[in-house]
Amino acid sequence: MISAHERLIIRRYLTPGQGEGFIFLVAGISLVAVALGVAALIAVMSVMNGFRAELFDRIIGLNGHAVVQGYGGRLDQWPQVVADARALPGVTRAAPMIEQPLMASASGRVEGVIVRGLTLADIKANPTIATNVRGGSLDDLVPGGATVAIGARLAEQLGLRVGDEISLINPAGRSSPFGTVPRIVAYRIVAVFEVGVYDYDKAFVVMPLSDAQTLLRLDNAVSMVEVETTDPDRAAAFLEPLRQKLAGIAVVSDWTRSNAALFSAMVVEQTVMFWVLSIIILVAVFNILSSLIMLVRAKTRDIAILRTMGASRASMMRVFMAVGTLIGAAGVASGLALGFLLLRFRQPLVDGVSALTGTNIWDPSVRYLTLLPSKTDPVEVLGIVVLALGLSFLATLYPAWKAASTDPVTVLRYE
Structure with missing residues (x-):
């Protein structure tokens, strides 16, 4: 425990004395550096968590947790597969679906598009x-009514609005004496949606299942069955019995296989970014170390006098350890406030920088998502705080030990 007289000394050493302005400046720089490091870590890690969560939710929301896909893009016995x-235990939904890239x-x-056929209920x-x-409105989608819903980016690229017509071209058309004639069908746009994933918004055309079957000449067949489960991480285990039953007939693929490379790369990037940004805090800690060393040298005479008055070595160590740790704690508190402030105004900041530079720094065609996401993990924030405080505490050990090792006889010999 820190005694009353030790707290008095700590308060005195946290304010600059005569001729100690430079030491105070270095300590202030250390505090700012810790704050910037903590803020950068919180902001970057929260954005990366949000990016992964948003991407996961939207990809899984459109594609389900797994799909059962027929060989050759055709699944005739889909009612039995759905049943x-x-x-299966753990399966919450199974729905027939048609998905085919067309023009x-x-x-x-x-433009190249991906036609997706689903039942109106799905x-x-x-x-x-x-x-x-x-x-x-999706209520205007009518089976047999030649109606579709398209992505917002696709609507922009083709200059389309609700009520306009879009023609879908199926290369596998009808045969003629001159070869295969592509099948071209016009559809009326009744809804425009924006899921927030650029690649989907610029390509997807959604229509009733029966219309997709007619367009692609599939009769009563579908191309796949979309499956959702109670736990996406266990989707493969839930569907293992179905995979064994459909061996040689269809392929069961869960989301981890379809998007494994993307999500693995994001985990690696997140880990690397954490340790790279931690270097900022490490540099700030070295500033705390240097400022404490200078403070100990400046206060050598005071330390010697305190020792002759009965202050123990442990007391001197506690004083300087507390000074350094308080500087680090103030930096952490400032960093937390700054980090959450950056996250609160992240999108206006991105828009402002883009306007000032004339460059779209968050291009959805590159970043996948339309808006900058964020998801703060309390455990991760706690880890950042502990890391910063722990490094700040370690930086105080050597200066505190030097202060405690001061020999009052040697220092005051000629006083």
Whole structure:
């Protein structure tokens, strides 16, 4: 425990005395450096956590936790597959789906698209699509009515709005004496959605399942069955019986296989960024170390007098350890406030920097997501605080030991 007279000395050493302005300046720089390091770590790690969480939610929200895909892109016995999947423990939903890359044209422009056919109930029950409609209404999707919903970026690229027509081109059309003639069908746009993932918003065309079957000439077949489970991380285990049953008929693939490279790269990047940014705190800690060493040298005579008055070595160590730790703690507290402030205004800051520089620093075509995400992990924040305080405490040990080792006889010999 720190005694009353030790607290008095600590308060005295935390304020600059005569001729100690430079030492106080170095201590202030140390505090600012710790604050910047902590703020940078909190902001960057929260953004990366948010990026992973948003990407995961949106990718899984559109693609499910797993898919059962027929060989050759055709699954004729899908009603039985759906029934078998729904009967498995841990499976919450199984729905037939058609997904096929095609070409789309409008007003002389042509873009590659991904046509996705779902039942109306599944389209409206998908929160990733249903809660992100930016124009029109999913209620206007009618089987057999030649209606579709498209992504917002695709609408921008083709210059389309709700009520306009878009033509879908299926290369596998009808045969003629001159070869295969592509099948071209015009559809009316009744809804525009924006899920927030650029690659999806610029490519997806959603339509009723029966219309997709007609367009792709699949009769009553589908291309895959989408499956959702109670726990995405255990999707492969839940569907293992189905995978064994469908061996040679269809392929069961969970989200970890489909997006393994992307999420593994994000984990590696997050780990590397944490340790790289931790170097900022380490540099700040060295500043605390140097400022304490200078403070000990400046206070050598005071320390010697205190020792002759009865102050123990342990008391001197506690004083200087407390001074350094308090500087680090003040930096951590400032860093927490600054970090959360940056996260609170992250999007306006990005927009402001983009406006000042004339460059889109958060290009959704590169970053996948439309907006800068954030998700703060309390455990991670606690780890950053402990790391900063721990390093600050370690930096005080050597100066405190030097102060405690001061020989009052040697220092005051000629006083």
